[in-house]
Amino acid sequence: MKLPVYLYGHPVLRAVSTDITPDYPGLKELIADMYAAMYESEGVGLAAPQIGRNDRIVVIDADPVKDSFPECAGRRMTLINPSVEVLDGDRTSMGEGCLSLPGISENVPRVEHIMLKWVDENFEPHEEEIFGFLARIVQHECDHLEGKMFIDHISPIRKQLIKAKLNNILNGKVSVDYPVRFAPKHRK
Ligand code: NI
Numbered sequence: 275m276k277l278p279v280y281l282y283g284h285p286v287l288r289a290v291s292t293d294i295t296p297d298y299p300g301l302k303e304l305i306a307d308m309y310a311a312m313y314e315s316e317g318v319g320l321a322a323p324q325i326g327r328n329d330r331i332v333v334i335d336a337d338p339v340k341d342s343f344p345e346c347a348g349r350r351m352t353l354i355n356p357s358v359e360v361l362d363g364d365r366t367s368m369g370e371g372c373l374s375l376p377g378i379s380e381n382v383p384r385v386e387h388i389m390l391k392w393v394d395e396n397f398e399p400h401e402e403e404i405f406g407f408l409a410r411i412v413q414h415e416c417d418h419l420e421g422k423m424f425i426d427h428i429s430p431i432r433k434q435l436i437k438a439k440l441n442n443i444l445n446g447k448v449s450v451d452y453p454v455r456f457a458p459k460h461r462k
Contacts (some may be wrong), residue, residue, distance in 0.1 A: 276453055277325040282423070282459030283444040284326075285325040287374055288331055291321075291328040291419040294356045295347045296397045298329070305352055305395055308333045316371045318346075318410050320417030324374050326455065336408050343407035344459040354375060358416050360385050361403065368407070371425045376450045382427045384410050390459045408421035440459035 280286055294301070304327075312320040312333055322331040331352040336346035365383040370380070388409045391401040404412055414424055425433060425440070442448050446456045 275308055276314070277307050278406065278455040279311060279315060279320075279324050279444055280326050280455045281376050281448075281450075282440060284374075284455065285457075286323050286326050286328060287418070287423065288421045289323070289328045290375075290421050291323055291382055291399075294329045294331065301331075302395065302422045305331065305333060307318055309335070312373075316372050319415040321354040321415045323418050323421070330419050332356060332412075334411055334415060339407065345406040345408045346411075349378075351392075351393045352445070353390075353392040353412075353415070354394065354397065356390060356416055356419070358413060359389040359391075359439075359447070360387075361389055362387035368410065370410070372424055373391060373452070375423065375425065375440075375443065376448050377443075378425070378436055380424065380428050380432055380436065382410075383426045384413050384427075386410070388412065404408070 281360050308320050308325060311325060312335065318336050318339060319332065319334040320453065333350045334349065336349040340347035357363045358447065365385055365387055367381040367383045369379050370382045386406055390404050390412055394400050444449055444457060
């Protein structure tokens with residue numbers, strides 16, 4: 275099944291997601307569908323709120339950016355109920371985009387060294403120190419589980435400068451070459 279990516283303005287992207295349990299119905303199929311949606315839209319990560327579910331599930335395949343970021347080589351990860359602990363608070367800024375914010379890219383400050391704890395699709399526990407751009411991807415995706423998006427980390431001035439683009443997404447005036455679901459129309 276092809277899952278549409280929910281776009282900026284949809285309330286599901288602003289809700290805090292909840293932990294899931296091994297009896298989650300259709301988990302394996304859902305994860306496979308999430309990978310398919312991520313590959314279809316050429317993203318390196320996708321969080322469950324982006325396909326309309328407030329459940330703590332993230333898929334990442336960072337391998338496509340390995341030429342620029344060697345730490346991403348071969349990194350395909352399914353994160354269930356992940357948690358991030360900052361190990362070094364120094365922040366660097368780099369450009370980020372998001373499948374839920376088509377056409378927008380902004381520099382986002384993030385830490386480069388985290389401890390990531392998660393369970394995989396078999397609910398086996400893992401913990402690992404993650405560095406560099408992979409740590410950025412993980413933070414971006416885990417933010418989605420808290421109802422946050424990367425535009426929440428940019429300055430008010432930058433946010434003002436992209437306001438027209440954000441409004442275009444809200445109003446459905448954006449062309450995207452992967453299946454999407456726009457926010458429900460606001461009633462006044
Ligand atoms: Ni995103």
